[in-house]
Amino acid sequence: MRKLLTPLLLALSTFLSACSPVGLLNALSPTDSYSKTANIAYGNDPRQQLDIYTPTQKKAGPTPVVLFFYGGSWNSGERADYQFVGEALASRGYVAVIADYRLYPQVRYPDFLKDSAHAFAWVHNNIATYGGDAQHLFVMGHSAGAYNAAMLALDPRLLAAEGLSPANMRGWIGLAGPYDFLPIKNPDVRPVFFYPNSPPDSQPINHISATVLPTLLIAARDDELVNPQRNTAGLAKRLRGAGVPVSEHYYDGVSHITLVAALSKPLRGKAPALEEIVRFIDSDAGRKP
Template sequence: MTKLTLAGVALLICGALVAAACSPVRAFDTVMPKDSQSRKVASDIAYGDGPRRKLDIYAPVNAGRKTLPVIVFIYGGSWANGTREGYHFAARALAAQGFVTIVPDYRLVPEVHFPGFVQDCAEAVRWTRAHARQYGADPDRIVLVGHSAGAYNAAMLALDPQFLGPDRAAIKGFAGLAGPYDFLPFNGDVVKNTFGQWPRPEETQPIHYAAASAPPMLLLHGQDDDTVWPKNSINLDRKLRLLGASSELKVYPDLGHVGIVTALAKPFRGNAPVLDDVTRFARRVTGS
């Protein structure tokens, strides 16, 4: 099939599922073929109190006795939507590349506002460090990967030491897909509702915490993204490099905001080498 045909089929099926009361992301995930080299090994693990503080764990099918590095994948949704059940396709893709992959839920607006959702993701990372060995993973080799609002959350964990404290030393790298890192002033209801109550707006911006001590960063963006402008990744990459940090920027032509994460799904990997780029980076920074 051509890319257009695959996309059209997926959209038609997703449309039918949405009409049946499924969310668009979960509908997409439902129809996507998954990588057979990986599987879910644990579900609904509580890392904190409440229904939104749970996570799922994925691993390669033939992991053997080798201790594997960890990817914590944080999904997006404008800090107000999303569930880990919609991202089996992404988790299975990453796990099939040789990583124990953890996907946490986190509390959303309006239940919390900044920094509550980042704090939840920090708790999920701390849980990962404490329990990684039970799942054949190395608690000191963690890569944070996120899309959109999830890339924001992960970037804040990687850049602002207050969230992870000493556990930040285990973060060997961050790979962000279409993340908002430099979006002042607050424009639009989404960011105003999420961040507008914080008294010092600059403290909500990942770029504010860029430093030479930052873990290695891979910043991926679609050139056609009109939801989170590519300048977010471009500006953060530029500042990190000026400060002497390790940063790599890649802007994919003809790719939009949703397309960069759906490129992790098997039928759409020909649209952009997102999975290959994230995998290459994660292997390099974890020495695997």
């Protein structure tokens, strides 16, 4: 069996290195670990919708909730492409929520963050109907989505507009996120943040305080798209300097894209990202031994 699996993993890894994790990963992911409620509107725009994955097998006690934002340089992305993330989280007993948000050129900074905050508020206020515990609500994202998650956790103005605060989440999880990227080099991202007049307060690293929540940061060690030393390591250092508890991990053998793909069942052998996420959530972001 191992001889058969190895070529499959290599083929999947090669495919995902050049493509978004769509279609193939979802087709190979189990569907018996969750029930899915799709196309729930959290706002009036067609992009303001989310899907909920309720686990078939729940953990004892309160059921944690993970709100996930995908990447795509704030230019692209569809929640349906990340069914494998919903499955991964639901398979571990969590209610997973995957939200769309408006993208460039329809909107620019900070409107997609306002969408993220609005989605968070909807989940906080409604997730009990789907079996989740709003008192154990985590925010997670990959790449541009990790930026969105970081800003919800670090910039209290965003959730204040919804009558909430970062204290309404238990912790946040960032995978390969851009947290300190001025001046902007990526031509696809420049217009999103009004380059060359990008506002400094658009950067998560500029919103550090001792009140920030426990944080889990994960990155590919050789990420060629988002520099892990400047972004992940830099943010972790600043957070620790402010007394914020941070768990920080770097993996070999994965890229910017295959890091999130490693959450899928076919590619979990490539990096222990899901195990680290489970450890973080099950310890209540480090509050429990």
